[in-house]
Structure formats: C-alpha cells, structure tokens
Amino acid sequence: MQNSDIDLVNIQFQLNGKPIRLSVRPFDSALAVIRDEIGLTGTKEGCGIGECGACTILVDGKAITACLMLAPQLDGREVQTIEGVAEGDTLHPVQQALLAHGAVQCGFCTPGMVMSAKGLLEANSHPTREEIADALAGNLCRCTGYVQIVDAIEELAGSPRANEAVKR
Amino acid sequence: MRSRFRYYRPTSLSEALDFLALHGTDTAIVAGGTDLMISARSGDLQCKYVLDVSRLNELRPVAMSDGLLAIGSAVTHAEIAAHPVTRDVAPVLAKAASCVGSTQIRNMGTIGGNIANASPAADTIPPLMVHNAKIVVKSASGERVEYLGDFVRGPYVTILKPGELITHVLLEPMMSGYRHSFQRIARRRALSIARMNVAALGLVDGNGVIQDLRLSVGSVTPRPCRMTVAEDVLTSNKPDKKVFWEAAEKVSHEMVRWSGIRPTTEYKKPAVEGLVYRALADLFLSEG
Amino acid sequence: MSLGVVRSQAIGTSIERRGTRARLRGDTHFAADLNIAGVVTAVVLRSDRPHALIREFDPAAAKSTPGYLGVFTWRDIPGRNRFGIINKDQELLVERKVRCVGDPVALVVAETEEAAQRALSKIRVVYEDLPAVFDPEEALTDAAPRIHEKGNLLGRRVVRRGSPEEALKHSDVVVERTYTTSFVEHAYLEPDAGLAYIDHNDILVVHASTQNPHYDQKDVADLLGLPEDRVRIIQEATGGGFGSKLDLNVQGFVGLAAFLVQRPVRMVYSREEAFLATAKRHPLKIRYKSGANRDGRLTAVDVTIIGDTGAYASYGLAVTSRAAVHATGPYEVPNVSVEAIFAYTNNPMAGAMRGFGVPQMAFAHESQMDLLAAELGLSPLEIRRRNALRIGSQTATGQYLTASVGIGATLDAVASRWEEARVEKQSTRAFVRRGVGIASMIYGIGNTGMQNPSTAQVELGRDGFVTLYSGAADIGQGSSTVLVQIAAEALGLKPDAIRSVIADTAHTTSAGATSASRQTYISGNAVLDAATKLHNVILTEAAMMLKADRGDLELRDGSVFLRSDPGKGVSFKDIAERASRTGLPLKWQGYFDPDTTPLDPETGQGRPYATYAFATHVAEVEVDSLSGEVRVLKVTAAHDVGRAINPLNVQGQIYSGVAMGLGLALMEEFHPGVTESLKDYHIATAADMPAVIPIIVEDPEPTGPFGAKGVGEPALIPTAPAIANAVADALSARVYNLPMNLERVLKAGISVRSAEKEKSCQGY
C-alpha cells in the first residue's frame, strides 16, 4: 500500500542453511525483515540501537546486532538466527549448557545470548572466563545476573572454573 | 519515524566514486552502520541514497606500504584488534579497537566510520593521533591526504566533502623499543562510550631518558590533537612520577583552556590528570 | 485428618524451569511476537510538557494518512477514565491537563505502525504550560503548583515506638546523615507489548506482558464500562517486569483500541517509550539519625524519608509504608521515630520496583551501622551481630518474631569470607584501593499490613493427570515451576507429571500480583492448600478401593500404594474414574492469606507481614582514585529463604539481585527529560559482574509451604549498601548518594589520591 513509491531491493542469502530470496525495503533493518517479513520472531528487539544484543544473529559466523544492519546488507551472506541453532529436537551444546545451569529466566535475552556464545566458541573454542564475559557483554540480561550463563559457557569450553577466584 | 532512502552497493571503488560524483550531495555512506543506523531509525538521517562501501575490497586491506601501515576504511574494529600486523606495529590502536562497544559492534563498526563520525569520544582517534595518522580521501576527481588533526574540525565535523570517501588511513608504525598504553574511563566495563580516553607512545633511551613521547587525549578538546605541552614536559626527562603529574596537569590546563570551566570540569579535570598519570605509569613503570 | 505419606522429593530439587527449552530455541512467543490476521497497530501521542493544559487538539490532518483508522481521546472512553493499582489517579488518556512528560494525550490506530506514527505526527496539540515542580519538598509547600486536585501529598506513614528523642539524648554515640537515591529504570529486557481482539463470544481478549493479569482485567473492564467477565487477560511470556509491569501499561490502550475499531490491535513500546512512559524506582531523601551505647547496642533511630512519586501514585503508597516499616533494618531498636512523606511532582511516575523502597532504606541504615561501628570501635560484622533480630525480638512495629529469623545465621555464613577478605585487601596498585563492606537486610513477604490473598486450583483429571491452575504471573523468576513443585510434593508426583494453566483470567482465579516476593509463600500456600484437599480425597477414595487404613497408604508417582503390601495399589486414573462416577469433585480450590494486621495510622504499630526474609552480603571492591572507577571483585551473599524449593532458582535470584544491586550502587540513574534509552542508561553487563558466592540459609518458616519464604527482592537489597560500605572502607570516605558514579567516587577519594600523589612527588 505505502510501498508503491519505494524501490524494493531484491536480495538472496542463506538463512539457517537454506537459500532465501526476497524483496526488501532498502531502509528497513535486517531485524525488521527477519521478524516481520520472514516471520522468525526468535530474534528479539530490545532497543533498536545496538545497546542490548537481543537481536543478535550470526552473519558469516560473526555475531552482529540485526537492528544495526540494513536489510539489503544481508544479500549474499550466510545468516543464522536462533531458529537454526538446534537440530530438530536436539538442542545445540550451547543451549544444553544454558539449560543445565538454569541460565534462562524470562528468556527474552536468551536467543541473542545463544547466538553470541555460539559466535564466540566458533572463533575461540577455549575462551577464559574473562573472555566469555567480554564476548557476552553486548548482550544485556536483566534477570540472571549472567553468572549461570558464563558458568555454562565456561564449562562447555572446558576451561577451569574460575568463579571461586577473585580475578585481577 | 525511520528515514527513507534508496540503497546502492557498488562492486568497485571506482563505481562508488562515480556514484558519489553524481549523487554525492544526496548520499550518505554506510559501512558498519553502527552510527548511521541510529540516525536512520530516529529519522534524523536525511538523504536520498545510502551507498554501502562495506564490501569494497579496495577499502579492506591491512598492510605495510612504503614504510607506513595502511588500514582500509572498511576494516572493522574486530579485525584491527585481532590482526597480527596491527598488533605488531600499532598495538595501541589494536587495544583501543578491542575496547569499542561490544563484540557485535566491533564486528560491524569500522575505522573509517569511527573517523568520519568524528565523535570526541571515538576510541580509535587518540591512537591514530599518536601514530601521526593521515587520512586518505578519494573522489572521482582525485585524492587528497590529510592529517587526522586537520581532517576533524570539531565534534562530529570533518572536512569530508560530498563526493568524497575515506579509502584508508596511513599510520607511522611503532618503532622497536617503544612502549604503548591505551587507557579509558567509562561508566561500566563494557558497552560504554568512553568518558575520556588516552593513547600514549614512549621511547626511553639507554640512559633511561625519555627520548620520544606522544600523547593524545579524547573527549577533552573539540578537535583531536597531540598534547604537546605535556609531551614537552616529559621528553628529555627520566620517567618519574613527579614529572608524570606535571605532564598530567599540563593536559588538564589545556582542556580548560580549550573548553573553559563547565559543570563537568569538576570531574573531568582531576579525572583527565588521573588518566594521563595512569597511562604514563603504565607506559614506564612496571608498578604504578 | 492425617495425610498419607508421599514420595516425590520435588522440594529442594533444582528441576528444569518450565518453558526453558522453548525459550532457548526461540520458539516462545512474547507479546510482540504474536501475529493474527488483520491485526492493526495503536500508538500513543504523548505529552512533551511536564505540566500543561490542553488548549487545542486538532487531529484533522491525521485523517488523510493512508492506513489511518482512528484518533481517540478521553471522550471516546466508554467507561471510567481512571485507573491505578492503589489510587485511581491516572487517566488512560488525559482529559484536561498533562502532569508529566510522556502523559498520554491521544490514541492513534492505523493499519501499520508506520502509518500510525505518520498520522500521529500530524496531530496538532496546543498546550498552555503551567508552572511545574520537580522537587518533592518544594511540591509540599503552599506556593507549589497543584498537580492533583486533592493536593500534592500522596501519603504519609509514621512508625513510633518508645521515646526516641529521650533515648537519643542519652545515647553514648549519635550519628546523623542524609542519604539520597535516584530515579531508577526497571530496564526489563522486553519492552511492554500487548495484543487485543474481540473473540467469537464477544469477549475482549488481551494478550499482554504483565505481572498482574487479574488486576489488569478489573481496570480494563472499568475503563471500557464492561463487566469483568467480558474481559479476558492472558499473560504472554513476559520478559521481566521487576515491578513496572504491575501497572497498566499497554493493556488499556490495546483493549480500548480493539473495542473501538473492532479489529485486532497490537501495541509494542519502543525502548524509548518504555523509558518515557513506565514507572521508575522512587528517589528517596533519607535523613537518618541513630544512637547506640558503648555496648554496641542501638538505642534509637529517628528517620525522615521524603519520596518523589512523580505525577501519579502507582504503588507509591506501598513504597511509603514499606520504606517506613523497614527503616530500622534487621535490628532490634527499642525507640523508633520514622516518618515517610511522599509527594506528587511533575516528574515521571515512580512505582513498584524490586524491593519497594527497601533497597534505598538499606543503603541508609547500613551506612549508619558502619558509621556507628567506627564511632564505637567495633567491627562492622560485630555491631550487626549485637543488634540482629532474633526469635523473641520485637520489630519496629511491635511485632514479636517467633520463628525463622535467619539474620544471625546469614551473618555467620559470611563471617569467614568477611575475615579473609579483610586480610586480603592489601592495595594492589598505588591509587587503587581495595575495600570490603558488609550489609544486611530484612524484607517482609507480601503486602504491608493488608489482606493479599492468593487462590489456586488443583484438579485430578479423568485421565489421571493432575493440573494446576494458578493466576500467578511467571515473569521469569520461575514461580510456575516452584508452584508445580509444591503441588507435586503434596501429591507424591514427579513435577513433570503435572500440567499447569497459568495466568489466564478465563481459566485461573486471582493469585494477586507477582510482587513483594509473595508468590512462593502466598501462592505456594494456596497451591499447597488445594493440593492437600485433593490429596485427602484421593486418600479417602483409595482407602475405600483398597479396603485399607488411610494411615497405611502412600502416594507415589500417580498411584496410591499400601505400605504394608507395596505390591497393592490403585492408580490416580482409577480413582478419578470412580470419583467421576460417584460425582465426587476432583478440582479443589486453595486459598491463603498471610496473617497480618493493619498498621495503626498514628504509631505504625501492628503486624504488617506474616514472615520476613533476611540476608547479608559481603562485597569486595577495588576503587581507582585516579578515575573514580569502582570494580566489584566478589560478592558473598547469604540468604535465609526459609526453604529453597528449587535451589538453582534461588541461586539465579541471588545472582540477579547482585547484578541489579551493583547497578543501583554504581551506575543506574534516570534523569527525567534527559535519559532516553539504553544508550544513556547503564545496567551491569557480563563484564561488570563480580564473582558471586551464593549461600542459601534455610531457617524454615512454619507457615510457609514446606518452610519457604521468598527471595526475589531480598536478593537485591544488601548489594548496594555492601558496595557502598566497601567503597567507604577503601577510601576512608563515604558517598551518601546513589549511584556512586565516577564523579562522586572521585570526589570522595580525593584525599586518598592527594596523599598518594604527595608520596609519589616526594620521590622514592
């Protein structure tokens, strides 16, 4: 209706392992397209300005905030959203670890958190506790206080538990 | 309400420059989008076109050329922080890049965007200043090279003209024997714009005398500059806490000289002194 | 009648939180994720003035916007344009004047969000500005502009006991200080959202992010002039609330819009709108005078609390009372004078936020305890031990504590870490000082001195499965899981075997609000009551079917077995079938209302709560006197929760509280008219978190479900004061204002810094 005066941009990319083609409005964010056009609502909007990480997705394996990406910038990329993380009924190890540590409360930050953790472990399979906290610092969580989240990823990464120690 | 615009993604630099030659006044350049998307969301961004330079290979090198380190404008903070070359010859910049925002912001945000946005708090600017960085700007009609201190005219203001884009920055590599420090103050330990930041490079000769000292401080002057008044205090002296404080006070005088006394000065004056001291102590003393 | 033995071990087990898998997969729908055919969008035109009369309102230009469906004002509200959880002082759409920036002026409905925003931008409003007042003390002067017709005083609560003036006069030491705190934003991760439509039965259905579905139902029905049973509220997965989603935020707007345009309507706040339009934590100014004798015992306190509730009351009165009642902290104080006065201003509304004023009060009383300790030459741990409430103590309101007073146990639990940390705290770098602080708290579970019952149903279905019906909104804290654990324990079932129907006003009865840390204790008891009744019926039937003695029966995994002959038993399914033939009811209602009495209006004496939670935190910090930066290294947090029904949940609440307490201590400050979003409002990130050592202390509460009390709010309360005391320890100077931001800490640390600087300039 109101799109008549807009030059739509045709894009195609890999979404959760499958090719997808669509026409997008050039000024929409990747987040708006993923949620509203494609209908994958697992990716959340908590701020729209890059400050909360709820919209984190992986683009070519790297964690980015979809609210700060223009929809046409998805073109040609390999994109993964939370919906593409578990394999059928089997949770991804990151998801399993978070489950086992009770690291999910309201769950609004959770999809973004999973994506960031996944992005971290793909780049660095043995991060230290500090590296984990740093890598997840772009994902705000108001419920959990992060401890169980970092515990979960730390255990998954197989590095020694450091929570007991006062870090310097 | 979101800004509306058309999107164009050139496949080569020359295509980009041609586009800018035609539509420069109506075009905003986007690289990582971490600044631009904020103003697009609020509707503040007013332009007909957005030109996406993020994938131009010409803007993505990190390499030594003619004795200088060239970093393409579309290189991301994450890449600068991790790249072996930057870590080797510009570690203070690599450190600063690793302090920007969050993982996500570092994966998207670029050095060219950081410079062009010209925020007084930009984390890459003080390190670039101590590397005597030059900005290489191209347009369809040619190229110009400007020192960063001349390129940025004030908060969020540069001399970039319509039709131009930044292709890369050129840094003098850090020579062997130099020490470096990047320090910042922020309201939390991540995901926080710097309240102020400091980059320093220093060289001590065989007699323990400071031979070269370069210092730049963010968020205290309207334009990026080197704190030569403080550098002068330090060069030809031995690293000594007393001298550090003297230099730190020079910096705070400089800040007040530029900006006058403001409500924030009550904090910023002692804080900038403290931060400069911290950088110098980090530079020269194994123990503060 | 005695109950049978049960085998379930559902209590004290960290079972998986309900709904977690779906959340991890991104499959859970929050309100903003809902989509139904034909849904349209509503947005609110909000005031940009703090106090003004609406002189003209002209929506004509909006009407030509493509996709436009309607602009509505208060005149379009069919029912009563008044709402509010305690005081009905809020208008869904303002009638005559706006009282704060963000006040709702008109509701715009259009096919899409964009069209709605476009139409909104074309509405012309002419305001006549009125003088505004932003300081609560000023608001109470005669010259102040009147914000509400009844005046600017929201309420006052006095607590008086003994003769405080006299006692202070004769105390060995007296310390008096003034403390202030800021507006604080809840910053739940999910901005408010809702979707409403009218169903095939002509019932208005509102799906919403909420903490309080049954209250929403009442207020929405009133606004629309509908009987309550014509409005159904369904709580969708809720992305945190922390008190702010107790208020009616989007629910009234989507309900009204759906009612007026007869289309499904949704509304999703942007983060900016959530910041602008929802409640904040009350900033308090606390003048605190306390006295003690050489023996280290408190003699008296004299406290004045000034609260700013902003333009509307919300939960302001609850905060007034709770702040006053908790002013003495977890200590025996024989002589007490507390006066809390809360005023309206033209600031944004302040309401409920995790702790209802107690986190602010704890900052004051715990700072005072350290100041007294210093005066008396006692260690901060010791002065707390000497004054801690114990069984037999009387609280400031004259209530005798008879059980589950775990404050002493929490002090003992942190004592070894406290001592070690004091030894370890050698400064690590020059200018960077380590400090250790301790702080304790008391928190009354449930609403203050008033009825606040909960109800629940537990039903045995014909298929042999048990279903729990509870109106308690789970906002992430895990009440749905804990309530199921309680029902499971009472019925000898595995929690997995219980189905639940939660927070849907069509299928559940009121459990009251998810607030005041009350759901485990109060709704837990209601569930236990219902489950116990069902247990009884099952037992009676089974006894009949097995021709056995009730005392010989055991409920286990959905069957009843004979203890004397474990091979013999009947399944719940068989029992259900028989009961349905005989017409025996298998759905039972549970009810619980804590045993409280109203507080005396003159003296504040009474029994405000049936039980109290206690906690002590030890914080270890590093303070950089060069920059004012504070790094929290470690928090050791001991909590008396009565009984941890789900220990992992309790730990999760403790970590959560520490994070929020750290924010309150160091970085969270909302400046009305300035703070817009998460870019200028900072909450702790993963990188800010210290090591946290949670210690669960279990001093069972006899009236609690399996001994449980609550932990949601207590988790947060001691953190900020413990950090404040640690910073004071590090700098030998104290900050009296929260947050202890860079500026305040640098200023407080200036003498440490000067001394260090002196040293460094004198050479080596």
Ligand SMILES: Cc1cc2nc3c(=O)[nH]c(=O)nc-3n(C[C@H](O)[C@H](O)[C@H](O)COP(=O)(O)OP(=O)(O)OC[C@H]3O[C@@H](n4cnc5c(N)ncnc54)[C@H](O)[C@@H]3O)c2cc1C
């Ligand atoms: C949550 C968050 C946290 C942040 N934290 C920090 C921080 O800690 N420190 C910090 O310094 N910054 C921070 N920023 C700001 C931002 O990320 C940086 O400035 C970043 O480097 C901008 O790069 P970009 O590629 O994303 O720029 P874009 O948004 O793409 O562009 C920014 C501006 O530069 C122009 N531009 C981009 N590339 C070119 C070019 N090649 N030639 C000419 N003009 C160009 C654009 O037209 C635009 O005006 C933060 C931003 C966000 C959203």
Ligand code: FES
């Ligand atoms: S919604 Fe993208 S970072 Fe918050």
Ligand code: FES
């Ligand atoms: S679990 Fe609620 S925000 Fe993270």
